[in-house]
Amino acid sequence: MMIAWITPLTLALTPGTPPVLSQRALMEPLQVVEAQLAALKAGDCRTCFEHASPVNRRVTGPWHRFEAMLRSPDSPYLPLVACTDYEVLSALSMTPRRWQCRVRVEAGGQDYEFSWKLSRQADNKILFDLGQCIKHRNYKYRGVVVGYDDICLMPEEWCIQMGVDNLPGGRSQPYYHVLVDERDRPGQQTTYVAQENVMPQPPQPVDHPYFSQPLFTGELDEEEGLWVPNPLLREQWPRGLEGCWLVDAVMPDIPAES
Numbered sequence: 191m192m193i194a195w196i197t198p199l200t201l202a203l204t205p206g207t208p209p210v211l212s213q214r215a216l217m218e219p220l221q222v223v224e225a226q227l228a229a230l231k232a233g234d235c236r237t238c239f240e241h242a243s244p245v246n247r248r249v250t251g252p253w254h255r256f257e258a259m260l261r262s263p264d265s266p267y268l269p270l271v272a273c274t275d276y277e278v279l280s281a282l283s284m285t286p287r288r289w290q291c292r293v294r295v296e297a298g299g300q301d302y303e304f305s306w307k308l309s310r311q312a313d314n315k316i317l318f319d320l321g322q323c324i325k326h327r328n329y330k331y332r333g334v335v336v337g338y339d340d341i342c343l344m345p346e347e348w349c350i351q352m353g354v355d356n357l358p359g360g361r362s363q364p365y366y367h368v369l370v371d372e373r374d375r376p377g378q379q380t381t382y383v384a385q386e387n388v389m390p391q392p393p394q395p396v397d398h399p400y401f402s403q404p405l406f407t408g409e410l411d412e413e414e415g416l417w418v419p420n421p422l423l424r425e426q427w428p429r430g431l432e433g434c435w436l437v438d439a440v441m442p443d444i445p446a447e448s
Contacts, residue, residue: 214241219289219308219435220281226306226437227278227293230270235260243309243436244339244427252425266442269297270304279303286310289435303443311431312340314364314385320427321406321416323391324368326383331374333381334396334417335388336405337367337427344382359386369405372397393417 217225222241229237235257242250250256260267275296282290291306318324322335342354342361354361363385370379378399393415395401401417402408409418 214434215430215432217435219310220278220291222308222435222437223278223291223293223306227270227273227276227295230260231273231276233272235271241437243311243438244431245343246436246438247428248426252422267440269295269300269302270440273297305441305443306437307439307441308435309438311434311436312362313433314340314362315432316340316364316429317385318366318388318390319414319416319429320419320423321393321411321414323393323396323417324366324383325389325391326368326381327387327389331381332371332391332394332396333368333374334398334401334406335366336369336380336400336419336423339365340432341365342382342384354384357384357386359384369396369398369400 214222226238226241229235229241236253239247239251239253239256242256250259259265260271262268273295277294279292279294281292284290287310289306289308291308293304293306295302295304316338318335318338320335320337323332324335325332341363342349342365344352344354344365349355349361357363366383366385366388368381368383370381372378393410404420405423407418407420410416411418
Protein backbone atom coordinates (compact mmCIF):
# COMPACT_ATOMS: atom_id res chain seq x y z
CA MET A 191 0.00 0.00 0.00
CA MET A 192 1.54 3.30 -1.06
CA ILE A 193 0.90 6.65 0.62
CA ALA A 194 1.66 9.68 -1.52
CA TRP A 195 1.80 13.03 0.25
CA ILE A 196 1.40 15.63 -2.42
CA THR A 197 1.37 19.32 -3.16
CA PRO A 198 -1.42 20.80 -5.30
CA LEU A 199 -1.22 19.44 -8.85
CA THR A 200 0.01 21.41 -11.81
CA LEU A 201 -2.11 20.63 -14.88
CA ALA A 202 -2.01 21.94 -18.42
CA LEU A 203 -5.18 23.96 -17.81
CA THR A 204 -6.53 27.43 -17.76
CA PRO A 205 -7.16 28.08 -14.03
CA GLY A 206 -10.62 26.90 -13.01
CA THR A 207 -11.19 24.97 -16.25
CA PRO A 208 -11.42 21.17 -16.17
CA PRO A 209 -9.50 19.07 -18.74
CA VAL A 210 -11.15 18.21 -22.04
CA LEU A 211 -13.31 15.16 -21.38
CA SER A 212 -12.04 13.45 -24.52
CA GLN A 213 -8.65 13.25 -22.76
CA ARG A 214 -10.19 11.41 -19.82
CA ALA A 215 -8.35 8.17 -20.60
CA LEU A 216 -5.00 9.94 -20.12
CA MET A 217 -5.86 11.40 -16.71
CA GLU A 218 -4.33 10.09 -13.50
CA PRO A 219 -6.58 9.78 -10.41
CA LEU A 220 -5.39 13.01 -8.82
CA GLN A 221 -5.98 14.87 -12.06
CA VAL A 222 -9.57 13.59 -12.05
CA VAL A 223 -10.05 14.94 -8.52
CA GLU A 224 -8.55 18.28 -9.56
CA ALA A 225 -10.82 18.37 -12.60
CA GLN A 226 -13.92 17.84 -10.49
CA LEU A 227 -12.81 20.46 -7.98
CA ALA A 228 -12.10 22.99 -10.73
CA ALA A 229 -15.52 22.36 -12.26
CA LEU A 230 -17.24 22.70 -8.88
CA LYS A 231 -15.38 25.93 -8.12
CA ALA A 232 -16.73 27.27 -11.42
CA GLY A 233 -20.24 26.08 -10.50
CA ASP A 234 -20.17 23.58 -13.39
CA CYS A 235 -21.91 20.54 -11.90
CA ARG A 236 -22.44 18.88 -15.26
CA THR A 237 -18.73 18.63 -16.04
CA CYS A 238 -18.19 17.36 -12.52
CA PHE A 239 -20.76 14.62 -13.18
CA GLU A 240 -18.91 13.58 -16.36
CA HIS A 241 -16.07 12.28 -14.17
CA ALA A 242 -18.37 10.04 -12.12
CA SER A 243 -18.10 6.28 -12.55
CA PRO A 244 -21.06 4.38 -14.01
CA VAL A 245 -21.86 2.96 -10.56
CA ASN A 246 -21.83 6.48 -9.12
CA ARG A 247 -23.98 7.79 -12.00
CA ARG A 248 -26.67 5.21 -11.36
CA VAL A 249 -26.89 6.28 -7.72
CA THR A 250 -26.71 10.07 -8.13
CA GLY A 251 -27.75 10.74 -11.74
CA PRO A 252 -28.96 11.93 -14.12
CA TRP A 253 -26.86 15.03 -14.01
CA HIS A 254 -29.64 17.51 -13.21
CA ARG A 255 -30.60 15.36 -10.18
CA PHE A 256 -26.92 15.29 -9.23
CA GLU A 257 -26.75 19.09 -9.41
CA ALA A 258 -29.92 19.48 -7.33
CA MET A 259 -28.40 17.21 -4.69
CA LEU A 260 -25.24 19.32 -4.54
CA ARG A 261 -27.03 22.66 -4.44
CA SER A 262 -29.69 21.75 -1.86
CA PRO A 263 -29.50 24.25 1.05
CA ASP A 264 -29.10 21.45 3.59
CA SER A 265 -26.71 19.37 1.48
CA PRO A 266 -23.33 18.54 3.07
CA TYR A 267 -21.90 18.95 -0.45
CA LEU A 268 -23.00 22.57 -0.87
CA PRO A 269 -19.56 23.97 0.17
CA LEU A 270 -18.07 22.31 -2.92
CA VAL A 271 -20.17 24.35 -5.34
CA ALA A 272 -18.58 27.73 -6.14
CA CYS A 273 -16.05 27.18 -3.34
CA THR A 274 -13.43 29.88 -2.75
CA ASP A 275 -10.43 27.58 -2.82
CA TYR A 276 -9.45 23.94 -2.50
CA GLU A 277 -6.40 21.82 -1.78
CA VAL A 278 -5.69 18.09 -2.14
CA LEU A 279 -4.15 17.17 1.20
CA SER A 280 -3.12 13.57 0.63
CA ALA A 281 -3.67 10.54 -1.59
CA LEU A 282 -3.58 6.85 -0.85
CA SER A 283 -3.17 4.10 -3.45
CA MET A 284 -5.27 1.26 -2.06
CA THR A 285 -4.66 -1.15 -4.98
CA PRO A 286 -3.54 -0.66 -8.59
CA ARG A 287 -7.20 0.09 -9.41
CA ARG A 288 -8.35 1.93 -6.26
CA TRP A 289 -7.38 5.35 -4.95
CA GLN A 290 -8.57 7.56 -2.13
CA CYS A 291 -7.85 11.27 -1.69
CA ARG A 292 -8.47 13.77 1.09
CA VAL A 293 -9.41 17.32 0.12
CA ARG A 294 -9.87 20.58 2.02
CA VAL A 295 -12.32 23.12 0.61
CA GLU A 296 -12.76 26.73 1.67
CA ALA A 297 -16.27 28.17 1.42
CA GLY A 298 -17.90 31.04 3.25
CA GLY A 299 -14.80 31.63 5.34
CA GLN A 300 -14.85 28.07 6.70
CA ASP A 301 -12.86 24.96 5.88
CA TYR A 302 -14.48 21.61 5.05
CA GLU A 303 -12.85 18.26 4.38
CA PHE A 304 -13.98 15.56 1.95
CA SER A 305 -12.76 12.12 0.95
CA TRP A 306 -12.74 11.07 -2.73
CA LYS A 307 -12.84 7.41 -3.76
CA LEU A 308 -11.80 6.52 -7.30
CA SER A 309 -11.47 3.38 -9.37
CA ARG A 310 -9.83 2.55 -12.68
CA GLN A 311 -12.37 1.09 -15.09
CA ALA A 312 -11.55 -2.28 -16.62
CA ASP A 313 -9.93 -2.45 -20.04
CA ASN A 314 -12.63 -4.85 -21.28
CA LYS A 315 -14.24 -3.70 -24.51
CA ILE A 316 -18.02 -3.31 -24.34
CA LEU A 317 -19.02 -4.93 -27.62
CA PHE A 318 -22.79 -4.33 -27.51
CA ASP A 319 -24.34 -0.92 -26.98
CA LEU A 320 -27.65 0.22 -25.53
CA GLY A 321 -30.47 -0.70 -27.89
CA GLN A 322 -28.71 -3.77 -29.32
CA CYS A 323 -31.16 -6.62 -29.90
CA ILE A 324 -29.74 -9.94 -28.75
CA LYS A 325 -30.46 -13.63 -28.33
CA HIS A 326 -29.08 -15.64 -25.41
CA ARG A 327 -26.63 -18.20 -26.75
CA ASN A 328 -27.86 -21.02 -24.49
CA TYR A 329 -31.45 -20.19 -23.54
CA LYS A 330 -32.37 -18.67 -26.94
CA TYR A 331 -34.61 -15.92 -25.56
CA ARG A 332 -34.62 -12.56 -27.31
CA GLY A 333 -34.14 -9.17 -25.70
CA VAL A 334 -32.54 -5.72 -25.89
CA VAL A 335 -29.54 -4.29 -24.02
CA VAL A 336 -30.45 -1.59 -21.49
CA GLY A 337 -27.17 -1.43 -19.56
CA TYR A 338 -23.74 -3.00 -19.12
CA ASP A 339 -20.87 -3.41 -16.67
CA ASP A 340 -17.22 -3.91 -17.59
CA ILE A 341 -17.07 -6.85 -15.14
CA CYS A 342 -19.67 -8.86 -13.23
CA LEU A 343 -20.99 -6.75 -10.34
CA MET A 344 -23.47 -9.23 -8.91
CA PRO A 345 -23.12 -10.56 -5.32
CA GLU A 346 -21.09 -13.66 -4.54
CA GLU A 347 -24.22 -15.74 -3.89
CA TRP A 348 -25.61 -14.93 -7.34
CA CYS A 349 -22.33 -15.78 -9.04
CA ILE A 350 -22.20 -19.16 -7.32
CA GLN A 351 -25.85 -19.93 -8.08
CA MET A 352 -25.47 -19.01 -11.75
CA GLY A 353 -22.16 -20.83 -12.21
CA VAL A 354 -20.37 -17.69 -13.36
CA ASP A 355 -16.93 -19.08 -12.54
CA ASN A 356 -17.56 -22.02 -14.90
CA LEU A 357 -17.75 -19.70 -17.89
CA PRO A 358 -14.54 -19.31 -19.94
CA GLY A 359 -14.57 -15.55 -19.30
CA GLY A 360 -15.78 -15.89 -15.72
CA ARG A 361 -16.49 -12.67 -13.84
CA SER A 362 -13.88 -10.55 -15.60
CA GLN A 363 -15.79 -10.13 -18.88
CA PRO A 364 -18.48 -7.50 -19.57
CA TYR A 365 -22.05 -8.26 -18.47
CA TYR A 366 -25.25 -6.86 -19.97
CA HIS A 367 -28.60 -5.90 -18.49
CA VAL A 368 -31.21 -7.24 -20.93
CA LEU A 369 -34.96 -6.65 -21.19
CA VAL A 370 -36.37 -10.06 -22.11
CA ASP A 371 -39.00 -10.39 -24.81
CA GLU A 372 -42.29 -11.48 -23.22
CA ARG A 373 -42.97 -13.82 -26.13
CA ASP A 374 -39.99 -15.93 -25.04
CA ARG A 375 -40.13 -15.45 -21.25
CA PRO A 376 -43.29 -13.94 -19.74
CA GLY A 377 -43.10 -11.98 -16.51
CA GLN A 378 -41.43 -8.66 -17.44
CA GLN A 379 -38.01 -10.16 -16.85
CA THR A 380 -34.63 -8.44 -16.88
CA THR A 381 -31.55 -10.65 -17.04
CA TYR A 382 -27.81 -10.18 -16.53
CA VAL A 383 -25.89 -11.85 -19.33
CA ALA A 384 -22.17 -12.57 -19.81
CA GLN A 385 -20.75 -11.13 -23.01
CA GLU A 386 -19.80 -14.60 -24.27
CA ASN A 387 -23.50 -15.58 -24.14
CA VAL A 388 -24.73 -12.58 -26.14
CA MET A 389 -25.62 -13.21 -29.77
CA PRO A 390 -26.38 -9.95 -31.64
CA GLN A 391 -29.60 -9.89 -33.65
CA PRO A 392 -31.07 -7.49 -36.23
CA PRO A 393 -33.19 -4.77 -34.60
CA GLN A 394 -36.81 -5.69 -33.98
CA PRO A 395 -39.47 -4.47 -31.52
CA VAL A 396 -39.20 -6.17 -28.14
CA ASP A 397 -42.37 -7.15 -26.29
CA HIS A 398 -41.66 -5.68 -22.86
CA PRO A 399 -43.44 -2.80 -21.06
CA TYR A 400 -40.17 -0.90 -20.54
CA PHE A 401 -39.12 -1.06 -24.18
CA SER A 402 -40.76 2.33 -24.80
CA GLN A 403 -40.30 5.48 -22.72
CA PRO A 404 -38.41 6.17 -20.53
CA LEU A 405 -35.73 3.77 -21.83
CA PHE A 406 -35.97 4.19 -25.62
CA THR A 407 -37.24 6.89 -27.96
CA GLY A 408 -38.89 4.43 -30.36
CA GLU A 409 -36.55 5.51 -33.15
CA LEU A 410 -34.15 3.17 -34.92
CA ASP A 411 -30.55 4.12 -35.70
CA GLU A 412 -30.38 2.30 -39.02
CA GLU A 413 -26.65 2.93 -39.49
CA GLU A 414 -25.75 1.32 -36.15
CA GLY A 415 -28.65 -1.15 -36.15
CA LEU A 416 -29.72 -0.07 -32.64
CA TRP A 417 -32.82 1.27 -30.96
CA VAL A 418 -32.07 4.84 -29.88
CA PRO A 419 -31.81 5.11 -26.06
CA ASN A 420 -33.38 7.96 -24.14
CA PRO A 421 -30.68 10.57 -23.30
CA LEU A 422 -31.15 9.90 -19.58
CA LEU A 423 -30.42 6.19 -20.12
CA ARG A 424 -27.27 7.11 -22.04
CA GLU A 425 -26.13 9.28 -19.11
CA GLN A 426 -26.22 6.23 -16.87
CA TRP A 427 -24.20 4.07 -19.28
CA PRO A 428 -21.73 6.23 -21.26
CA ARG A 429 -19.30 4.73 -23.76
CA GLY A 430 -15.53 4.97 -24.02
CA LEU A 431 -14.61 4.62 -20.33
CA GLU A 432 -12.23 1.66 -20.72
CA GLY A 433 -9.16 2.18 -18.53
CA CYS A 434 -10.32 5.58 -17.22
CA TRP A 435 -9.99 6.71 -13.61
CA LEU A 436 -13.42 7.83 -12.38
CA VAL A 437 -14.98 8.89 -9.09
CA ASP A 438 -17.04 6.29 -7.21
CA ALA A 439 -17.95 8.45 -4.20
CA VAL A 440 -17.27 11.70 -2.37
CA MET A 441 -17.86 11.70 1.38
CA PRO A 442 -18.03 14.80 3.58
CA ASP A 443 -16.19 14.88 6.89
CA ILE A 444 -16.68 17.02 9.98
CA PRO A 445 -15.61 20.62 9.20
CA ALA A 446 -11.96 21.13 9.95
CA GLU A 447 -11.00 23.48 12.75
CA SER A 448 -9.75 26.84 11.60
